[in-house]
Amino acid sequence: MLFVARTMARRGLLAPGPPHRVARQFAALHTWKFGLAGELRQAAARSPARVALIDADGPTTYSELLDRTSRLAGALPVAPGDRVGILGRNSTAMVEALIGVATLGADPVLMNTGLSPGQLAAVTRHQQLRLLLHDPEFDPPPGVPSAHLQHIGYGEPLSRPPGKPGRTIILTSGTTGVPKGAQRPTPGGFRPLCSIIDRIPLTAGIRMFIAAPLFHAWGFAGLQMALALRATAVLRPRFEPADALETLATHECAAMIAVPVMLQRIMEEPAREVPLRIAAVSGSALPGGLATRFMDRYGEVVYNLYGSTEASWASIATPADLRAAPSTAGRPPHGTIVEALDEHGRPVPRGTPGRLFVGNEMLFEGYTGGGPRELHRGLLATGDLGHVDEAGRVFVDGRQDDMIVSGGENVFPSEVEDVLAARPEVREVAVIGVPDDQYGQRLAAYVVLHDGAGLTAEAVRDHVRNELARFSVPRDVVFLPELPRNATGKILKRLLPDQQA
Numbered sequence: 001m002l003f004v005a006r007t008m009a010r011r012g013l014l015a016p017g018p019p020h021r022v023a024r025q026f027a028a029l030h031t032w033k034f035g036l037a038g039e040l041r042q043a044a045a046r047s048p049a050r051v052a053l054i055d056a057d058g059p060t061t062y063s064e065l066l067d068r069t070s071r072l073a074g075a076l077p078v079a080p081g082d083r084v085g086i087l088g089r090n091s092t093a094m095v096e097a098l099i100g101v102a103t104l105g106a107d108p109v110l111m112n113t114g115l116s117p118g119q120l121a122a123v124t125r126h127q128q129l130r131l132l133l134h135d136p137e138f139d140p141p142p143g144v145p146s147a148h149l150q151h152i153g154y155g156e157p158l159s160r161p162p163g164k165p166g167r168t169i170i171l172t173s174g175t176t177g178v179p180k181g182a183q184r185p186t187p188g189g190f191r192p193l194c195s196i197i198d199r200i201p202l203t204a205g206i207r208m209f210i211a212a213p214l215f216h217a218w219g220f221a222g223l224q225m226a227l228a229l230r231a232t233a234v235l236r237p238r239f240e241p242a243d244a245l246e247t248l249a250t251h252e253c254a255a256m257i258a259v260p261v262m263l264q265r266i267m268e269e270p271a272r273e274v275p276l277r278i279a280a281v282s283g284s285a286l287p288g289g290l291a292t293r294f295m296d297r298y299g300e301v302v303y304n305l306y307g308s309t310e311a312s313w314a315s316i317a318t319p320a321d322l323r324a325a326p327s328t329a330g331r332p333p334h335g336t337i338v339e340a341l342d343e344h345g346r347p348v349p350r351g352t353p354g355r356l357f358v359g360n361e362m363l364f365e366g367y368t369g370g371g372p373r374e375l376h377r378g379l380l381a382t383g384d385l386g387h388v389d390e391a392g393r394v395f396v397d398g399r400q401d402d403m404i405v406s407g408g409e410n411v412f413p414s415e416v417e418d419v420l421a422a423r424p425e426v427r428e429v430a431v432i433g434v435p436d437d438q439y440g441q442r443l444a445a446y447v448v449l450h451d452g453a454g455l456t457a458e459a460v461r462d463h464v465r466n467e468l469a470r471f472s473v474p475r476d477v478v479f480l481p482e483l484p485r486n487a488t489g490k491i492l493k494r495l496l497p498d499q500q501a
Contacts, residue, residue, distance in 0.1 A: 003334055007194035012204035013229070021046050032161050034187040036168070037103040039227035040066055047230045050205065054251060055092045055235040062230070065096065067157065072100035075155030077145070080105030080162045082130035083169065086149075087111035087120075087138050089237035090214050093149040095223065097133045098168075098214070100152075105162025106130075109169040109181060110215035113138070114487030122178045123171065126369055169368055170217050172309050181368035182309045184220075185361075192312075192362050193228050195333040196221075199316040200280050200303045202229055208255040208278075209234045209247055211262055216488045217309045218282040222257035241265040248274040259283040261489035263294050263302070264428065268450075271297050282307060284490050285396060287428065288418030291322040304330060306396060310373070311380050312362035314338050315394040327418055328393040329386070336360040337379060338394050340387050345376045348387070353397050353410075356386045385412070404433030404441040409471040416443060416474060419467045420460065425453035430483050430491050431474060444476035446496050448483055455479075 008014050017025075024045035032038030040062070043052065048063035060068075078084055084101045086108050088094040101108040109127050111120070111134075121141035124132065132146040140146035147153075165186055171179035187193065202208070208226055210233050212219035226233040234251045236243060239262055248256065255278040263281060267290070276298055282305040291302045300319035306329035307313035315338055317330025332338045339347055340354030348354035357379035366373060374381035385403060386396040397403075398412040405411070413431035420429045427448045436442040445464075449455055457477035464473045484495035 003198075004190050004194050007198045008190060011197050011202065011229070013190075015204065017046060033165060034189060034228075035102055035165050036099045036224070036227065037069075037161070037165075039224065040069065040099055043227055043230040047205070050230060051232045052227075053092045053095060053233050053235060055090070056237065057092065060092050065092075065099075068096050068154070069099040069103055070157035070159065071154035072096055072152055073103035073158040075153045076100060076104055076106070076131070078104065078106050078130050080164065080166070082106045083109050083127050085109045085111050085124065085127065085129045085132040085134075086215075087113065087115075087132060087134040088149045089113060089135060090210065090219070090235040091135075091149070091237060092235065094135075094214060095233075095235075097149050097152065098223075101133075102166045102168065103158055103162075105164060105166050107166045107169055107183075110171065110220065112171055112179065112215055112487055113213065115179075117141070119178060123181075126178055127169065127181055167365070168220065170215070170220060170309050180371065183365040183368060185363075185365050187224075187362065190228075191335060192360075193225065195335050195360070196225065196305075196313065196316070197229075199318060199330075199333050200278060200305070202231070202255055202278065202280075204229050205231060206255055207232045207234065207251060207253045208257060209236075209244070209251070209253040211236070211239050211244055211256055211258040212283065213488055216259070216283060217307070217312075218257065218259065218305070221282075221312075222280075239265075241269045245269060245272055245274060248276055254278065255280065259489045260286050260290065260304075261428075261485065264290055267294060267297070268427075274298070276301050278303060280305065282313075283488055285414060286322075286327075288421040289326055290421070291317075291319075292326050295319060295322070306330065306394065307358075308382055310364045311358045311382055312360060312364070314356070314358040314360075314382065317393075321393060324391075325389070325393055325395075327395060328389075329396050330394060331392050332358075332394070338388065339379060341376065350390050351387055353385050353387045355400065356382045356384045356394070356396070358382055402433070404443070406433075406436070406441050406443070406471050407439040409469070411441075411443060411472055413443060415468065416445065416464055416472050419464055420445060420447065423455070423463060425449050425455045427453075428483055430493055430496060432493050432496060434476065436475075442476070443472065443474040444478065444496075445474035446478045446480055446483065448480055 028041035044062040044066040051059040052062045053060045168184045169181040210222040280303045304317040315330040337359040359379040398414040416431045433441040484492040
């Protein structure tokens with residue numbers, strides 16, 4: 001409790017306020033708990049006139065957001081416990097639908113806007129959706145009750161909490177098959193929030209640009225933190241780097257919630273003055289040197305959270321961590337354990353690669369369609385290989401299924417990616433393992449160059465040969481105009497062309 005109190009005080013959450021509003025704030029949390037509906041109510045009780053959201057249609061205050069979500073909950077044709085799909089781009093309408101569904105006690109299912117029609121239909125069946133709320137640009141699967149997010153309608157406000165709170169379901173970002181639904185737990189108090197803001201200095205009332213999609217675990221976490229902090233969240237339906245810089249400047253956003261490729265795209269734009277103090281990223285690995293290059297331009301602002309849909313968070317790298325070791329995933333925050341274990345479940349020595357396991361109070365509750373969770377002594381397998389150095393910093397060496405064995409040597413493609421990403425000619429790069437008759441597997445590098453840059457395949461190989469062991473040199477080097485990515489910016493390596501240089 002001392003950690004929570006100190007962190008809340010440092011971040012302005014215990015600042016004095018009108019006694020009647022403070023009383024209403026804590027009464028709301030007592031009644032509605034710490035889910036989306038409760039976090040909104042505590043914010044509206046304490047700061048009703050503060051702007052909660054800003055999108056293309058303008059600002060919405062906390063009192064207005066509470067009124068709309070309460071009346072929307074009263075109009076939804078679903079019952080507590082039903083699952084409601086939400087398919088939309090970042091907007092106030094999407095947030096209203098998400099909170100309205102949660103207010104009712106139904107389970108919001110956050111749908112990836114990059115799903116193909118076939119995947120959308122399959123997810124709808126697998127998640128047994130009672131209703132799909134969607135932006136007009138998306139066509140619902142045949143036979144599924146649906147409504148446009150902007151035209152749901154309002155009823156009598158719902159003012160009492162449901163008997164059982166709804167559970168938000170986030171789809172995993174699997175690159176093959178039908179994405180699985182991971183049930184997110186409802187926080188039991190302030191400690192999960194404090195674990196994050198202890199390391200990432202988000203403060204009460206801050207203006208934050210949530211650039212990451214809200215259907216993504218990190219974008220959703222950004223919304224949760226914004227409500228808890230009584231912050232103002234700025235939303236844009238699509239990410240464009242020039243528009244992102246304009247948004248930061250125009251709306252005086254001190255923080256940005258993003259995925260790493262967004263920082264990469266911003267760096268391709270001319271530098272401009274922005275009031276950015278925090279650029280918090282998650283969702284995929286930071287390309288080599290990106291954090292330091294971004295901070296050289298915009299200051300000591302980059303915070304990198306390593307986690308997953310299932311594990312929530314595992315570690316957080318601060319600007320100081322990233323300056324000291326640019327490829328680190330940081331250190332576990334308060335209340336979190338990260339261990340590197342061998343194949344028998346035993347901890348490996350510091351600096352030795354192992355399977356990464358994480359433990360915290362926000363581990364997911366399971367997949368909606370069933371399926372095992374790999375746990376060891378209460379710690380959840382992340383699916384990553386990595387190590388912890390002598391300073392306690394976590395490093396992710398790569399996915400378990402990405403590591404290749406070439407001529408008897410273990411090779412991590414991510415290590416080669418970091419080396420190549422540091423080249424000034426390289427805009428982005430992906431390295432994968434491909435079958436090899438002699439060595440079992442070999443590396444293939446797919447390279448995207450900056451406009452006007454020149455680089456040969458042999459120069460790529462020479463650079464890796466000078467930096468890493470000979471078995472890490474990619475035999476195949478393929479130059480592409482761009483890499484295939486999903487809606488959250490993650491590289492879809494299965495879609496890389498099957499060709500050789």
